[in-house]
Structure formats: C-alpha cells, structure tokens
Amino acid sequence: MRILALCLLVACVHPVDAVERPIDALPPVPAVPPDADTIVQRGAALFRTASCVGCHSPPFDDAVHLGGGRDLPTIFGVFYAPNISPDPDAGIGDWTEADFVRAMRQGRAPDGRPYWPTFPYMTYTGMSDDDLHALWTYLRAQPPVPTPSRPHEVRPAYRSPGLLGLWRSLAFRPGPLVDDPGHDATWNRGRYLVRAVSYCDQCHTPRNRLGLPLRRHDMAGGANPGKGDVHPNLTPDPDVGLGTWSVDDVATYLGTARKPDGSATPADDIMAEKIRDGFAWYSQADREAIAVYLQSLPADAWDPEQWRMVRRMRDRAEPPAR
Numbered sequence: 001m002r003i004l005a006l007c008l009l010v011a012c013v014h015p016v017d018a019v020e021r022p023i024d025a026l027p028p029v030p031a032v033p034p035d036a037d038t039i040v041q042r043g044a045a046l047f048r049t050a051s052c053v054g055c056h057s058p059p060f061d062d063a064v065h066l067g068g069g070r071d072l073p074t075i076f077g078v079f080y081a082p083n084i085s086p087d088p089d090a091g092i093g094d095w096t097e098a099d100f101v102r103a104m105r106q107g108r109a110p111d112g113r114p115y116w117p118t119f120p121y122m123t124y125t126g127m128s129d130d131d132l133h134a135l136w137t138y139l140r141a142q143p144p145v146p147t148p149s150r151p152h153e154v155r156p157a158y159r160s161p162g163l164l165g166l167w168r169s170l171a172f173r174p175g176p177l178v179d180d181p182g183h184d185a186t187w188n189r190g191r192y193l194v195r196a197v198s199y200c201d202q203c204h205t206p207r208n209r210l211g212l213p214l215r216r217h218d219m220a221g222g223a224n225p226g227k228g229d230v231h232p233n234l235t236p237d238p239d240v241g242l243g244t245w246s247v248d249d250v251a252t253y254l255g256t257a258r259k260p261d262g263s264a265t266p267a268d269d270i271m272a273e274k275i276r277d278g279f280a281w282y283s284q285a286d287r288e289a290i291a292v293y294l295q296s297l298p299a300d301a302w303d304p305e306q307w308r309m310v311r312r313m314r315d316r317a318e319p320p321a322r
C-alpha cells in the first residue's frame with residue numbers, strides 16, 4: 001500500500017512530456033432533428049453540457065461523432081477516448097442500458113474492469129437516473145462508427161491494476177447526488193450541474209500529489225499538472241475569486257466566454273472550448289443556477305497562481321535564461 005502510494009508520488013513530480021493535439025475544427029456532432037423525441041433532445045444537450053462531446057466527438061477535422069480519439073496526456077500516460085457509438089464491434093453496440101449505467105455510476109466495464117479516471121465517472125456517478133436514461137437514449141439513436149478505439153499508452157509504472165484500485169478506494173464515492181433540503185431548487189440545480197454534470201469542481205479545485213482534491217480549498221482554483229495552466233478561483237472572494245461578478249456576469253461568461261472586465265478567454269483555452277462546444281448549450285436558467293450555487297460557497301482567498309506546484313511547473317516549462 002505504502003509502496004504504491006510512493007510510486008504515485010514519485011511519478012507525479014515528473015512533468016508530462018506528451019503534447020495535447022490542438023483543436024482544429026468544430027466537433028462533428030450532427031444537429032438533432034426538431035421532431036426528435038424530447039428525451040433524445042435532452043440527451044443531446046447533456047452530451048454537450050456534460051462535455052462528452054470534447055472527448056468522444058472531439059473538435060478535430062478527422063474526428064467522427066462518437067468515434068472518440070481525444071488524446072488525454074496525464075501523469076499515468078496518454079489515454080484516448082474510445083468509440084462509444086452503437087457499433088457492436090468497435091463501439092458499445094452490444095451493451096445493455098444496465099451496462100451503461102454501471103459504467104457511468106460505478107466506473108466499471110461490463111467485464112468488471114475499473115476505468116481510468118480520465119473518463120470523469122467520479123462526476124457522472126452523481127447524475128440522476130433520468131439524465132443517464134436520456135444520454136443512453138441519445139447515444140442509441142446515433143449512427144454506428146466502425147473505427148476501432150485507439151489503445152491507451154499507460155506508463156509501465158502504472159500498469160499494476162492494484163494502483164487504480166487504491167486510487168479508487170481513496171477518491172471515489174459512487175452514487176447519485178441527493179438534493180440538500182436546506183437549500184432551494186435553484187441552488188440544488190446549480191450544485192448538481194457543477195458537481196455531477198459539468199465537472200467544474202474537478203478542474204477548479206487543487207489536487208495533491210496523489211491526484212486527490214484538496215477539500216480545504218474546494219473550488220478555490222486548480223491547475224493542469226502538465227502545462228502549468230491555472231484554473232481560477234471560483235469562490236466569492238473579492239480579490240482572487242468571483243466576488244465582484246454578478247449572477248448575470250457568470251451566466252454570460254458560461255454562454256460567451258466574455259468576462260465583466262471586457263476581456264474574454266482566448267479561443268484556444270480549454271475553458272473556451274468547454275463553453276463553445278458545451279456550456280453554451282445550457283439554458284439561461286441553468287447558467288444562472290450555476291452562478292447562484294457558486295456565490296453560496298465560502299469565500300477562499302487562496303490564490304492558485306501562487307501555488308508552489310504551479311510555480312515549479314512554470315519554472316520547468318521555461319528554464320531561466322543564462
């Protein structure tokens with residue numbers, strides 16, 4: 001147990017050398033016919049807002065809807081999002097709905113294999129039965145794609161199945177998110193979208209060297225260990241967080257990437273991609289619910305820009321001039 005933890009620790013301090021493929025197109029997602037079943041329409045919107053789109057229908061010019069292929073460099077190696085189309089050989093055409101629910105809720109394949117957490121089931125486990133059913137119905141209504149999935153390139157140090165089991169036992173709490181009766185419907189909706197659908201918390205909360213979220217700085221900002229990119233503080237702190245943003249400011253940002261100071265997130269930033277291809281599909285009411293929930297969080301003056309880990313990553317990325 002301790003040796004495994006140590007392995008994780010040692011590897012986490014190594015930089016990720018793989019470079020992500022840049023986005024060069026819009027995602028290949030076909031429009032949903034206006035006369036489609038309402039459940040298919042809901043599933044289509046969830047496919048966007050839950051960001052399935054970015055990994056399984058990525059914005060690459062040679063990508064195919066549900067064919068997968070997004071490259072995901074991590075400390076464990078490079079993962080590739082698989083084909084989840086209804087093709088029985090290359091995709092998940094021979095799955096039952098129960099297999100799908102198990103994958104999303106338990107993070108396990110039909111044969112029991114645990115999935116790597118680059119598939120964000122840590123978030124999707126919280127989705128409601130209704131939303132999982134809508135997603136499944138939508139996926140089943142899409143054309144099959146015969147292209148096989150690309151195998152992951154897991155680093156040799158991480159090929160032990162025990163490691164993933166250990167990580168899951170430390171970090172994964174499966175089960176749908178239950179409404180908090182102490183708050184109103186808008187707040188509960190916002191919390192659900194932040195925690196169970198759009199995994200805002202996974203990016204905007206810092207992690208320790210084992211990849212576990214630092215709960216004491218929940219939503220106070222995180223970083224991408226590979227690139228030194230900072231994910232800003234979303235708590236209502238007036239200096240480093242969203243304390244000066246109104247509900248409308250946050251809702252506008254989530255639809256357009258435009259900030260209240262007149263600036264905008266650059267188009268090649270991961271957050272701009274999430275907005276363009278995903279969060280822009282939220283209704284105005286849902287974007288406001290997210291904002292209401294964020295405003296209710298405790299303000300935390302922690303600044304991810306000053307995080308030692310971020311400064312070290314940046315030093316590594318740009319060696320000082322001699």
Ligand code: HEC
Nearest residue numbers: 050051052055079080081082084103109115116118119120
């Ligand atoms: C950040 C990228 C990413 C996002 C977002 C994502 N996935 Fe995946 N997904 C993956 C990866 C990587 C795997 C493979 C995991 C493994 O092999 O351990 C996977 C696996 C799956 C599988 C299992 C496929 C199989 O053949 O076993 C299903 C089903 C799936 N994803 C559906 C979804 C749905 C539905 C969504 C949106 C709600 C989604 N994924 C969002 C990356 C992603």
Ligand code: HEC
Nearest residue numbers: 198199200203229230231232253264265266269270271290
């Ligand atoms: C894949 C990681 C990722 C996810 C998921 C994500 N974000 Fe972000 N977010 C970022 C990054 C990176 C930035 C910095 C963009 C910039 O520099 O303008 C950012 C910026 C923001 C900002 C602007 C803050 C500021 O001070 O400029 C807000 C607000 C925000 N995100 C809210 C959200 C919400 C709400 C969600 C979920 C619905 C979410 N984010 C999901 C990575 C992410």
